[in-house]
Amino acid sequence: MISVQRARDLGRRLSGRRWSRRDGRLAAAGRTLVRPFGLALFQGDADPPPASRRLTFTVPRRLAVLVPLRTYSLVQVAELVLALILYGTTQGMVTDMIAAHIEEYPIPEWVADVAGVAVALPLALRDRWPLAAWRVAIVLMPLTVWTVATLDLVDPPYTAPxxxxxxxxxxxxxxRCDKQITLAVWIITLLTAWIVHPNSMAIVTAMASVAVLFGYNVRVRRTATARLVEEERRTQLAESAQAVLEERARIARELHDVVAHHMSVIAIQAEAVPLKAAGDPARLEAGLAEIRGLSLAAIAELRQVLGVLRDQEGRTDTAPQPGLDRLDELADHARAAGLAVVLERVGSLDGLPPAVGLSAYRIVQESLSNAMRHAPGAAVAVSVARDGDELRLRVANGPGAAPGGAPGAGQGLVGMRERAALLGGTLAAESLPDGGFDVRATLPIADAT
Structure with missing residues (x-):
């Protein structure tokens, strides 16, 4: 059983904790309420002025020595002119008031100058430092109001300037300020107006609210416009990055096709030439010459693919891309590497769009390269047929006469599928029951023109 004393102690501790948590929440709420007023009066700052070249003018060079800046904003110049006008108006008005009531109220004449500064200085500061301008106004304006109220010439004691x-x-x-600061400024304005002249609270509240709401609406629209511009910039960057990735993928496909095909042919030729020559210098020289020709062709295509990357001025290589007119050359290279290639053309292949011709050439080239690597010495049937608005390709090889190389990473098949997909076509590749391989592609012609 818990004793009565221990129960009381436990109750006091629990009660103390509840009051402590409650006091903490009250203190946090108090800081949240007071913070906007501290920002408005002492610590806060406004956003920088928007960078805009509208309504600006440049001072001619011959007059630049007479002015501190070369570029001026018409809005700022108009505000300075208005500040001078309000200064003169207020100073003259207060001077006349003091002179008219000098015997009743002996107010020094310098008060008129201070009253003019109290009206002109905030207006001159508001473009660069709007919050500082409001602080100056809230500090100096009571002097003008007090002067007018003392002389009892205007009711309410607010002059037009x-x-x-x-x-x-x-x-x-x-x-230019955060909504918390704006709300604090609005509340301080209404409290000050209520203290100075309660009877004019309605008109002051209406006018101050209209100015604040209009300014806040402009701020919201500027913020939305800035966000829209930022989103457009990010979209352009994303599109540029996507374009770069697509260009890299295109170059990677071209490099893979060129390097894979020519290097396969060169490697097989380099292995087969000494065996064919059998010590005959003439055959060896002819085989090496053929390897040299294949190497030069590979270098030429590599230069064509990489020309745009090497050109610092952005010029591209204008050499024609390979097309189906070079199928015989492609088949000869494959035959030289040991494949028994049978080439069949159906229909007229003239007038094909360059993109279709290049993609078809690369698909056949990659298929023959795969046959060289994985089925050396195999029989290969290449068929290219034009059927209306479609170009149909088929490259089928039988089993190799010798063991082929190890399976690769499959990038060649991926590249062929991407080429077909870019044109809106399809590509299918599958192994045959006899150990061969079959590649079928359909490329639309009408969509690529």
Missing amino acids: TGVMYLMVLYSVAV
């Missing part, structure tokens, strides 16, 4: 200046400053704060 003061109202114009303050509404413009409020608008700038709403456009």
